[in-house]
Amino acid sequence: MLSETRIREALKRPKFDPPWRSEPLLGGTYDEEEVEAAVAAIRDASDISKGFGFSAPPIPDFEQAFAAYCGSKHAVAVNSAGPGLDMAMRFLKLEPGDEVIVPAVNYQAAPLAVLGAGGQIVWGEIDPRTFELDPNDVDAKITPRTRAIFPVHMNGMSAPMDDLIEVGRRHPHPKHGPIPVISDAARACGGGYKGTKIGKKGLMTVFSFHTMKNMTTLGEGGMITTDDDDVERYCRSVRMYGAEVEEWGTSNVMTKVQAAVGLVQLRKLDSFIEARRRLAYARNEMLDGLDEIVLPYEPTECVHTYYLYSCLVRKDWAGEKRDRLIEMMDREHGIGCVVANKPAYLTRRILRDHTPGQRVPLSEEIGERMICISLHPAMTDAENEYIAASLIDCVRRLR
């Protein structure tokens, strides 16, 4: 833990103004390299014989570079992660009553994709240390109607993919065989799992390049990775109206300007993650011993990207006291903290109405105890120290 002298020194600095948001609006950093790549792509498109499309270079180059980065056979660029998740669920051709198990502690996107494809959401519990979908709970909730296991790589760290895949194999669907694992890696671009990158395991993985994420393609964008040729063909086709597979489709393409910038961001991604990890470890040391706060847990099989620095407050600080801590950090120090996430059925009525009677009590408890404290690759060591000192100070005064 930070020494008393260091805490006092750190707290002498003025509060952050503007504040450090809990999830800063730019997840990585941008400089002239991205600007030049974008301008070059626009210049190239201003040739009337070339323009912006269709799937023009450097889109395929970006896809190949991303697939190589993840070690996957294919990568298909899309305009945002949301449509990628929709494609994943539509690929399953769900029939009424078909079930998809998705963690309740989740952003709204993945469960909404289940709903949009006509499936029945089944809420899975999480492991309270990792915040990842719990394979034992999935095992207990599989029925003959289960069509997919749909984990999210929560807050920047890999879900336990091998265990989830194994559960899916052990309970094959009567008609479709082993239950596929499809994952939402919107927050976890660049994370690692058992010597591989997130995006290698499971039937398909969906990434986001939204402005807040680990890397961004001009604020919006996404990628689907898969080793499966049919999935690749399906996604590539339905992102452009679906003619090749004679399926329903719409337009979900990425522009070549985005892809040009994506190539630059991808080259920087590991350095962004390295910076996030360094700050997270330093913060862990500075906060070690602060009894009311449970620090992030990183299993040895994972390389966490620390998209969010996700802590819990001790059980007796759940709810109102946690909320007071968040409010105090913001008001007194300009430090953003966020609850990512409460069970999605508590925040979106459409999801609650769709899943009557389904409760996941552990996830509800975690939703009252979670606190994700601002972290960003461009944060300085001094800023990180101020954040740790502020948290220690606020916690002590709330005791």
Ligand SMILES: *Cc1c(COP(=O)(O)O)cnc(C)c1O
């Ligand atoms: C941001 C996010 C999404 C949505 O990504 P978009 O690219 O904005 O569509 C989906 N899932 C999770 C977990 C996210 O954090």
